[in-house]
Amino acid sequence: MDRSSVVLVGAGNLATSLGVALAAAGAPPVAVWSRTAESAEALAARVGCPACCNINELPAADIFIISVADDALPAVAREVAACFPAAVIAHTAGSVPMDILRSAGAGRYGVFYPMQTFSKQRVVPFDNISVFVEGCCPQVAALLAGVASMLTDKVVHATSEQRRFLHIAAVFACNFANAAYGMAAKLLEANGLSFDAMLPLVDETAAKVHTLHPRDAQTGPARRGDVAVMNAHKAMLDGPLKDIYTMLSDYITAEAARDNNEKQ
Amino acid sequence: MDRSSVVLVGAGNLATSLGVALAAAGAPPVAVWSRTAESAEALAARVGCPACCNINELPAADIFIISVADDALPAVAREVAACFPAAVIAHTAGSVPMDILRSAGAGRYGVFYPMQTFSKQRVVPFDNISVFVEGCCPQVAALLAGVASMLTDKVVHATSEQRRFLHIAAVFACNFANAAYGMAAKLLEANGLSFDAMLPLVDETAAKVHTLHPRDAQTGPARRGDVAVMNAHKAMLDGPLKDIYTMLSDYITAEAARDNNEKQ
Numbered sequence: 089m090d091r092s093s094v095v096l097v098g099a100g101n102l103a104t105s106l107g108v109a110l111a112a113a114g115a116p117p118v119a120v121w122s123r124t125a126e127s128a129e130a131l132a133a134r135v136g137c138p139a140c141c142n143i144n145e146l147p148a149a150d151i152f153i154i155s156v157a158d159d160a161l162p163a164v165a166r167e168v169a170a171c172f173p174a175a176v177i178a179h180t181a182g183s184v185p186m187d188i189l190r191s192a193g194a195g196r197y198g199v200f201y202p203m204q205t206f207s208k209q210r211v212v213p214f215d216n217i218s219v220f221v222e223g224c225c226p227q228v229a230a231l232l233a234g235v236a237s238m239l240t241d242k243v244v245h246a247t248s249e250q251r252r253f254l255h256i257a258a259v260f261a262c263n264f265a266n267a268a269y270g271m272a273a274k275l276l277e278a279n280g281l282s283f284d285a286m287l288p289l290v291d292e293t294a295a296k297v298h299t300l301h302p303r304d305a306q307t308g309p310a311r312r313g314d315v316a317v318m319n320a321h322k323a324m325l326d327g328p329l330k331d332i333y334t335m336l337s338d339y340i341t342a343e344a345a346r347d348n349n350e351k352q
Numbered sequence: 353m354d355r356s357s358v359v360l361v362g363a364g365n366l367a368t369s370l371g372v373a374l375a376a377a378g379a380p381p382v383a384v385w386s387r388t389a390e391s392a393e394a395l396a397a398r399v400g401c402p403a404c405c406n407i408n409e410l411p412a413a414d415i416f417i418i419s420v421a422d423d424a425l426p427a428v429a430r431e432v433a434a435c436f437p438a439a440v441i442a443h444t445a446g447s448v449p450m451d452i453l454r455s456a457g458a459g460r461y462g463v464f465y466p467m468q469t470f471s472k473q474r475v476v477p478f479d480n481i482s483v484f485v486e487g488c489c490p491q492v493a494a495l496l497a498g499v500a501s502m503l504t505d506k507v508v509h510a511t512s513e514q515r516r517f518l519h520i521a522a523v524f525a526c527n528f529a530n531a532a533y534g535m536a537a538k539l540l541e542a543n544g545l546s547f548d549a550m551l552p553l554v555d556e557t558a559a560k561v562h563t564l565h566p567r568d569a570q571t572g573p574a575r576r577g578d579v580a581v582m583n584a585h586k587a588m589l590d591g592p593l594k595d596i597y598t599m600l601s602d603y604i605t606a607e608a609a610r611d612n613n614e615k616q
Contacts, residue, residue: 158581183581203549205556205571210563212556218549244549253543256585256597261536261550262557263572264600265529270566270607272525279517285467285482285508286525287562292469292476293526294558298551299474302534307469308527317422317447321520328603333520335599336528339592343534 092235095146096120097168098155099127101206102180104134106155109214111135113238118149143167148175151235153200155180165192176228182255185248186222198223198232201251205262214239220246220254271329303347310340356499359410360384361432362419363391365470366444368398370419373478375399377502382413407431412439415499417464419444429456440492446519449512450486462487462496465515469526478503484510484518535593567611574604 094110096103099122107117116135122128125141132139140146143164152168152175154161161179168177169192177194179186180201189197199222204212219236221243223229229245236243246254269290273283296305309317318337325333358374360367363386371381380399386392389405396403404410407428416432416439418425425443432441433456441458443450444465453461463486468476483500485507487493493509500507510518533554537547560569573581582601589597 158578183584204553205560207560207569207571210556210560212552216552218552220549242549246545250543250545252584252588253539254545254549256588257536257539257545257547257550258553259572259585259597260532260539262553263570263574263604264532264535264596265554265557266561266566266570267600267604268524268528268532269561270570271528271603272521273566275517275521275524279514281510281514281518281521283521283561283566285484285506285518286521288476288480288482289468289522289526290529290558290561292474293529294554296469296471296474297530297533297547297554302530302537302547305471306527306530306534307471308523310527314422320447320516321523324516324520328599328606332528332599332603333523335592335596336531339535339596340527340531342592 091115091238092150092231093118094235095149095152096131096155097143097146097152097164098122099131100155100157101208102202103153103155104131104208105204105206105212105214106153106180106202107131107135108211109239110235112213115235115238119146121146144171146171148172151176151178151231153178153180158184162188162192165189165194169193169195176231178232182258183252186224187248190224194224196224196228198228199248199251200232200236201246201254202236203254203258205258216240216242218242218244220244220251222246222248222251271332275329303343306340306344308340310337311344313341313344355379355502356414356495357382358499359413359416360395360419361407361410361416361428362386363388363395364419364421365472366466367417367419368395368472369468369470369476369478370417370444370466371395371399372475373503374499376477379499379502383410385410408435410435412436415440415442415495417442417444422448426452426456429453429458433457433459440495442496446522447516450488451512454488458488460488460492462492463512463515464496464500465510465518466500467518467522469522480504480506482506482508484508484515486510486512486515535596539593567607570604570608572604574601575608577605577608 094117096117119138120128120132121140128139156164176196178198178200186199201220203218221232233243358381360371360381383402384392384396385404392403420428440460442462442464450463465484467482485496497507
């Protein structure tokens with residue numbers, strides 16, 4: 089099968105890592121669009137392709153991957169669909185159903201959802217990332233899977249419904265884990281200590297769940313039902329951190345009790 | 353300064369990694385004690401020293417590092433202090449004040465607290481770990497710092513009060529981050545999806561806070577105030593996961609608002 093040509097519509101965090109990964113795989117996007125010239129040019133320069141601020145000036149391509157803010161997506165998709173009616177149009181949003189693209193007038197459409205947290209400062213390689221694809225028909229799904237398979241071995245077909253759960257799971261595994269790091273930093277810095285001391289712990293906590301299910305990797309006072317330590321901790325906290333400590337500890341204790349019951 | 357001889361009193365998760373690290377540094381413990389012969393022998397075999405189940409049969413040493421469950425600590429310390437009145441006795445517990453060792457009858461005592469999550473299955477190298485030491489006097493603190501500095505460059509003096517905050521911060525950064533992974537796993541597995549897809553995300557989330565403060569690394573719907581996505585997510589959840597989602601999202605949103613105000 090010939091390689092599909094890809095236009096990146098958007099030049100934000102995800103588009104930046106995706107564009108760099110496509111270029112590294114020898115299949116750079118044929119153009120990058122962004123509403124702001126500066127963003128389009130920055131990414132285009134990085135991957136060696138033309139930048140563009142007007143969708144109707146983009147070159148034709150097999151696939152337009154739209155990676156913009158959720159609320160900008162319908163209008164951008166409408167414009168792409170109007171200009172390139174024969175192209176496949178895909179979005180990259182975790183919690184947006186595929187059908188929004190049909191509503192935007194796309195004839196052939198799908199989803200290309202890489203499971204990762206992206207930031208412009210840190211370009212992330214795609215080779216360990218799962219990419220979840222969905223297509224309006226098997227051919228479009230295969231086309232998107234083909235693009236994904238240039239970047240990673242982990243290409244998975246997922247429905248819009250499954251993708252909603254992938255996205256909310258990512259909020260827990262990434263956003264809430266980071267919030268927990270932030271609470272640790274706050275407690276340390278209020279006591280003249282640096283968050284840096286936590287980094288080997290943060291890394292080991294992440295490394296552990298590569299080989300143990302999170303349920304089996306759980307440790308700490310709540311896991312072992314150490315009420316004395318938990319009470320001492322609650323007495324050191326106030327405000328939202330105290331409520332969060334209590335709620336998460338209660339959850340961990342309840343889950344541990346449930347696991348023990350299941351094993352009996 | 354001559355190398356201090358160390359007896360490990362305890363053969364659990366922390367003692368195992370500590371014993372292996374001491375051996376790797378060319379200073380294996382001179383003996384390992386555990387209440388259960390099997391545990392003592394397993395670790396002793398690993399580090400190449402005698403195992404012992406009776407404290408009064410242990411060899412003399414400069415330092416006895418006691419690493420047992422918090423509630424067993426006073427009785428074990430009392431026995432060690434009675435048998436070895438000239439030795440330095442240290443414990444490794446985050447939330448136990450140093451003075452518990454004086455109450456147990458120790459004349460020279462301190463704390464040796466490595467900031468890491470330990471498990472017997474995964475021996476963790478010490479070279480990136482911060483070890484927090486405290487001594488009943490500067491000489492004992494220096495002796496314990498000397499042992500720590502064989503294992504890591506990151507040796508920090510910390511009071512019992514600071515150590516309490518280190519321990520509670522570790523609960524957030526490790527135990528609560530892992531609980532968040534567990535919630536993600538639960539949501540995925542209920543929908544026919546595997547937690548494995550989260551691993552690159554988990555790793556990148558941990559890697560990010562090596563270069564960005566967690567406050568600046570925060571992403572997600574709560575960080576950007578995306579009420580539509582948050583409401584959709586809450587509608588997908590029930591029970592404790594819904595309450596936890598709401599509480600953590602409210603916290604992230606409030607922290608983001610506070611940061612924005614401070615920047616203005």
